[in-house]
Amino acid sequence: MAFIEIRDLVVQFTRISEDGSETAGKKAIDGIDLDVEKGSFVAVIGMNGSGKSTLAKCLNGLIIPTSGKVLVDGMDTSDDSHIWDIRRRIGMVFQNPDNQIVSSIVEDDVAFGPENLGIPPEEIRERVDNALKEVGMYENRLKGAHMLSGGQKQRIAIAGAVAMKPQCIVFDEPTAMLDPKGRESVMRIIRQLNSEGITTILITHFMNEAAQADRIVVLGKGKVLADRTPDRLFSDMELIDRAGLELPPLIELREVLGLSDSIMTVEDMISELKKQCR
Amino acid sequence: MSIEVKNLTYIYNPGMPGETRALDGVSFEVHDGEILGIIGHTGSGKSTLLQHLNGLLRPTSGQVFVDGQCITDGKVRLVDIRRKVGLVFQYPEYQLFEETVAKDVAFGPRNTGLEESKIENRVRAALSLVGLDYDEIGESSPFELSGGQKRRVAIAGVLAMRPSVLILDEPTAGLDPAAHREILSMIRTIHESMGIIIIFVSHNMGDIASLSDRVIVMDKAKIAMSGTPQEVFSHDKQLAAMGLDVPPVRSIMMQIAAEIPSIQSNALTTQEAAEDIRRAIPGFEQ
Numbered sequence: 001m002a003f004i005e006i007r008d009l010v011v012q013f014t015r016i017s018e019d020g021s022e023t024a025g026k027k028a029i030d031g032i033d034l035d036v037e038k039g040s041f042v043a044v045i046g047m048n049g050s051g052k053s054t055l056a057k058c059l060n061g062l063i064i065p066t067s068g069k070v071l072v073d074g075m076d077t078s079d080d081s082h083i084w085d086i087r088r089r090i091g092m093v094f095q096n097p098d099n100q101i102v103s104s105i106v107e108d109d110v111a112f113g114p115e116n117l118g119i120p121p122e123e124i125r126e127r128v129d130n131a132l133k134e135v136g137m138y139e140n141r142l143k144g145a146h147m148l149s150g151g152q153k154q155r156i157a158i159a160g161a162v163a164m165k166p167q168c169i170v171f172d173e174p175t176a177m178l179d180p181k182g183r184e185s186v187m188r189i190i191r192q193l194n195s196e197g198i199t200t201i202l203i204t205h206f207m208n209e210a211a212q213a214d215r216i217v218v219l220g221k222g223k224v225l226a227d228r229t230p231d232r233l234f235s236d237m238e239l240i241d242r243a244g245l246e247l248p249p250l251i252e253l254r255e256v257l258g259l260s261d262s263i264m265t266v267e268d269m270i271s272e273l274k275k276q277c278r
Numbered sequence: 279m280s281i282e283v284k285n286l287t288y289i290y291n292p293g294m295p296g297e298t299r300a301l302d303g304v305s306f307e308v309h310d311g312e313i314l315g316i317i318g319h320t321g322s323g324k325s326t327l328l329q330h331l332n333g334l335l336r337p338t339s340g341q342v343f344v345d346g347q348c349i350t351d352g353k354v355r356l357v358d359i360r361r362k363v364g365l366v367f368q369y370p371e372y373q374l375f376e377e378t379v380a381k382d383v384a385f386g387p388r389n390t391g392l393e394e395s396k397i398e399n400r401v402r403a404a405l406s407l408v409g410l411d412y413d414e415i416g417e418s419s420p421f422e423l424s425g426g427q428k429r430r431v432a433i434a435g436v437l438a439m440r441p442s443v444l445i446l447d448e449p450t451a452g453l454d455p456a457a458h459r460e461i462l463s464m465i466r467t468i469h470e471s472m473g474i475i476i477i478f479v480s481h482n483m484g485d486i487a488s489l490s491d492r493v494i495v496m497d498k499a500k501i502a503m504s505g506t507p508q509e510v511f512s513h514d515k516q517l518a519a520m521g522l523d524v525p526p527v528r529s530i531m532m533q534i535a536a537e538i539p540s541i542q543s544n545a546l547t548t549q550e551a552a553e554d555i556r557r558a559i560p561g562f563e564q
Contacts, residue, residue, distance in 0.1 A: 276563060
């Protein structure tokens with residue numbers, strides 16, 4: 001059994017008109033089947049409005065399926081009695097940090113989650129310090145959260161999820177508002193957490209970030225358009241165009257040069273060019 | 279039209295424990311028709327700087343001149359400055375609020391007391407500049423549009439004020455690749471057809487390289503560097519020390535050059551990089 005099992009998932013929003021009558025609205029998710037194995041690193045990409053964020057919110061029961069099922073570690077997200085067990089297993093980091101900060105002081109904010117789990121104070125201290133160091137915000141631990149810029153707040157939100165030590169973290173465009181160094185450090189944290197065994201789901205518009213995953217799921221209009229390894233996805237130009245995506249910079253260069261699909265990293269490119277130089 | 283910033287300093291919470299110098303003696307000029315890109319890590323002072331350019335913040339010291347007129351001495355009517363200098367915030371689509379796209383774009387001009395007949399022309403022209411068709415979506419709710427379309431409607435709302443300077447804070451953040459490309463080409467179109475000064479802040483070094491005539495690098499509340507994209511992005515080590523980066527293609531080419539010294543390239547685009555590689559390897563095979 002996979003850690004996350006999604007079966008025939010449909011999420012349909014309700015439209016409420018001015019006179020109060022309700023009609024069926026847009027299907028944000030329109031029949032998705034997906035398994036996520038424990039410890040894996042799955043990227044989810046697709047155009048704005050393709051259903052990525054809705055899917056993310058289904059994973060820890062923030063949105064309950066209109067039909068179909070989402071099982072986390074065997075537990076159904078639509079079963080109220082399991083919702084806290086599910087949320088303890090799956091941490092979320094959203095795009096906009098302003099919606100995720102709950103305390104006025106940085107370290108209090110990071111401690112909020114672990115405190116609610118009833119963890120002993122010494123361990124909370126250790127978790128908070130480590131989480132803040134991981135996101136490069138340790139020196140700001142006593143600052144007021146309102147004093148931070150958007151990007152710094154986002155790193156605090158990530159530290160908050162990390163301090164919960166969940167089995168899985170869903171990152172919904174975590175780097176969209178960060179500067180290059182912030183992006184790089186967040187991606188390094190994500191890879192590191194994944195290598196420590198945390199199941200990682202990364203929603204992103206950055207193709208070079210998606211390329212770091214084991215597997216990429218492409219969504220379009222609420223359906224899965226493709227579910228492949230990065231190398232197989234980024235060699236399918238027809239699909240890339242149809243899904244409104246683009247190639248990661250290195251692969252774009254490879255394509256312009258007309259080199260083999262097997263080149264996926266800068267190292268591959270260098271060894272191919274070295275061969276050509278001889 | 280020109281913008282001149284002279285020795286601008288801004289201190290948040292002066293005299294308080296959280297006193298922070300967000301801008302420290304910043305001076306620069308932007309000339310008529312120029313596209314200026316501003317980069318800097320989070321907290322380097324970029325957004326504070328932008329907010330001074332249309333009078334949202336008053337400097338602690340220093341001056342800002344828009345078209346020769348000082349806007350920081352308290353004598354000028356700020357509403358006149360804001361009509362001249364249009365500021366598009368990050369994620370401007372969150373500021374859409376009207377029932378229809380046309381009403382939302384018309385909000386600014388209507389508030390200036392413009393005649394109704396002229397308002398519609400303004401709205402049509404502004405929507406057309408951002409690549410949207412009034413007849414097609416004018417009566418739609420802005421909330422039914424895609425993410426990229428919403429952002430373009432929000433930008434049209436600023437353009438409808440006919441500004442002489444357009445300032446954009448992170449115009450492509452959070453957009454999918456297709457919408458991202460559309461926004462970039464929209465900025466070029468606006469620049470070509472209106473010929474106005476465009477100032478934009480971005481964390482996307484590829485966008486900075488492809489759009490800017492000149493780039494300013496902010497670090498620790500000061501201007502650390504300025505020049506053409508070629509000049510600025512040749513200082514990769516200094517940029518890295520400031521938490522910044524070079525465009526992805528430049529980074530790839532530098533890694534290649536480190537291993538294969540015969541391939542030297544200043545390319546900022548994939549096409550240029552490919553040409554440099556082909557040139558460096560005689561008999562290059564696909």
